[in-house]
Amino acid sequence: MNGARDIAIAGIGVTVQSRGSGRSAISLLMESIGLALDDAGLSMRDVDGYVGFTFPAGNGQGMNDANVARQFGQPMTLVAETSGAQAVLLAGAAIRAGLAEVVVIPAGGSQSAGAEMATYTRPTYEFTEWTGSMTPAQFALIARRHMHEFGTTSEQLAAVAATAHRHGRLNPEAVAFGRPALDADAILNARMIADPFTQPMCSLVNDGASCIVVTSAERARDCRHAPVWVLGGAFETRSNSYFEAPSLGMMESRPRMIDGFARAGVVHDDVDIVMCYDHFVHGPIIQFETLGFCAPGEGGDYVPVAMQLDGAHPGSLDGGNLAYSHNGVPYNFKPIEIVRQFRGDTPDLCPGWREGIHTYDRNLCRKVRDPRLAIGCAPMTDGRHGFAILAKD
Amino acid sequence: MDASFPVPRPTPLSAPFWEGTRAGELRLQQCDDCGGWRWTPQILCTHCHSPRFAWQAASGRGKVYSFTTVHRPPTPAFTAPYVVAVVELDEGPLMLTQIVEVPPEEIAVEMRVKVKLTALDEAITLYPFTADREHIA
Numbered sequence: 001m002n003g004a005r006d007i008a009i010a011g012i013g014v015t016v017q018s019r020g021s022g023r024s025a026i027s028l029l030m031e032s033i034g035l036a037l038d039d040a041g042l043s044m045r046d047v048d049g050y051v052g053f054t055f056p057a058g059n060g061q062g063m064n065d066a067n068v069a070r071q072f073g074q075p076m077t078l079v080a081e082t083s084g085a086q087a088v089l090l091a092g093a094a095i096r097a098g099l100a101e102v103v104v105i106p107a108g109g110s111q112s113a114g115a116e117m118a119t120y121t122r123p124t125y126e127f128t129e130w131t132g133s134m135t136p137a138q139f140a141l142i143a144r145r146h147m148h149e150f151g152t153t154s155e156q157l158a159a160v161a162a163t164a165h166r167h168g169r170l171n172p173e174a175v176a177f178g179r180p181a182l183d184a185d186a187i188l189n190a191r192m193i194a195d196p197f198t199q200p201m202c203s204l205v206n207d208g209a210s211c212i213v214v215t216s217a218e219r220a221r222d223c224r225h226a227p228v229w230v231l232g233g234a235f236e237t238r239s240n241s242y243f244e245a246p247s248l249g250m251m252e253s254r255p256r257m258i259d260g261f262a263r264a265g266v267v268h269d270d271v272d273i274v275m276c277y278d279h280f281v282h283g284p285i286i287q288f289e290t291l292g293f294c295a296p297g298e299g300g301d302y303v304p305v306a307m308q309l310d311g312a313h314p315g316s317l318d319g320g321n322l323a324y325s326h327n328g329v330p331y332n333f334k335p336i337e338i339v340r341q342f343r344g345d346t347p348d349l350c351p352g353w354r355e356g357i358h359t360y361d362r363n364l365c366r367k368v369r370d371p372r373l374a375i376g377c378a379p380m381t382d383g384r385h386g387f388a389i390l391a392k393d
Numbered sequence: 394m395d396a397s398f399p400v401p402r403p404t405p406l407s408a409p410f411w412e413g414t415r416a417g418e419l420r421l422q423q424c425d426d427c428g429g430w431r432w433t434p435q436i437l438c439t440h441c442h443s444p445r446f447a448w449q450a451a452s453g454r455g456k457v458y459s460f461t462t463v464h465r466p467p468t469p470a471f472t473a474p475y476v477v478a479v480v481e482l483d484e485g486p487l488m489l490t491q492i493v494e495v496p497p498e499e500i501a502v503e504m505r506v507k508v509k510l511t512a513l514d515e516a517i518t519l520y521p522f523t524a525d526r527e528h529i530a
Binding site: 124126127128129130131132133134136137140141142144145148191192193194195196197243244245246247 | 458
């Protein structure tokens with residue numbers, strides 16, 4: 001992809017995100033597929049591609065491409081396993097190559113059952129599990145190393161979390177909506193999970209699903225909403241998270257990430273929204289640095305200001321993984337929130353948001369002013385990191 | 394030990410490592426061709442892709458790359474607080490481990506540490522690290 005407007009996100013779908021839904025992952029996923037196709041003005045009959053981590057295995061037939069085809073009742077010409085921004089780029093490449101025409105990207109899960117800690121936070125690997133490490137510890141190790149190398153502080157981490165939580169408190173669809181407000185001090189003084197992370201610096205644990213529909217420009221122009229163009233991006237996988245020791249190795253991908261902007265003909269200053277992967281608070285800081293929005297080490301100062309709703313590059317606009325939703329596979333939410341911001345489909349406390357009346361009063365409104373170009377990030381770990389560049393006409 | 398403690402289960406690839414800890418050594422794979430060390434256990438050299446290697450006793454020493462004190466354990470098998478760490482071994486690889494017998498407030502990144510092999514049962518000896526007092530300047 002080189003900045004051409006020939007691949008588009010044509011539809012998005014989001015189920016209710018909630019704790020203890022009592023529903024199966026398969027049920028949530030199939031609902032999200034239906035919502036996204038309906039949003040696009042398409043049907044399951046139109047789909048020939050499927051990209052997702054969570055395959056429809058709820059029928060006892062396992063996770064494989066044949067079972068995916070079985071769900072749709074027609075041949076699939078593309079089945080692949082990834083999610084979020086990376087899946088959007090992969091779908092676009094496949095469509096451009098003629099391998100598929102309408103690709104659905106469902107993601108999500110149901111694991112919380114009201115639990116405090118999801119099962120996927122407990123790696124079973126022989127060299128990981130005995131250490132008592134789990135997801136917050138794995139990423140606390142990365143945050144602590146960043147603090148050591150660059151002087152990043154707990155106060156800066158708390159400021160990132162405070163912004164995400166503030167946005168989440170404006171979003172009636174957020175799992176944390178209605179919970180007491182959290183400022184940076186309250187976040188710093190909250191229950192410690194794995195230092196430097198207190199609980200509000202860690203992801204939620206909840207149920208839910210989401211789906212993205214990617215198609216060609218030709219098909220997208222006939223769809224219900226204006227196309228959101230996939231201009232390009234970059235990806236890298238270096239190492240196997242949860243199995244290998246966590247490190248800052250992903251920051252070495254900075255030149256490749258910056259090259260992704262150049263290939264798409266996009267300059268950083270023109271980017272209106274940066275939806276970082278905010279599973280833990282160090283995420284946005286490291287991503288801003290690695291994507292080239294600021295120099296390595298500058299993120300601690302820069303990001304808490306830049307990501308504000310009227311900042312240079314607003315982010316965590318739905319509340320992020322900290323306050324909106326972490327349903328196990330929440331990567332889709334970064335591109336989805338960008339599409340919703342482009343459309344003005346941003347549920348918040350503005351009385352007339354449905355009619356497109358956004359007050360931009362930051363006590364009510366989480367709509368960014370006139371965004372046209374945005375970055376949606378993928379998990380920023382050694383295991384999988386990168387971003388997609390999205391634009392509207 | 395808590396009955397639910399996640400006792401490591403060796404694989405054919407990793408068994409020599411666990412034989413090493415039981416014998417009192419921290420053994421890693423070292424490439425026969427380029428001499429590079431690797432961790433975790435892998436089929437090929439991660440430096441030069443050679444399949445030829447030997448399990449060699451490493452120094453068991455290194456420095457703290459990063460650490461975190463876990464206050465909220467993943468399962469009741471663990472008693473908080475405890476310290477999970479990444480140690481940069483003197484041979485080069487990063488190793489996920491625990492740091493024991495050092496108060497968390499005394500642990501720092503770059504601190505010198507050495508392995509403290511700790512028998513879990515007859516088959517498995519774990520490899521947490523502790524302060525390397527000999528190397529404290």
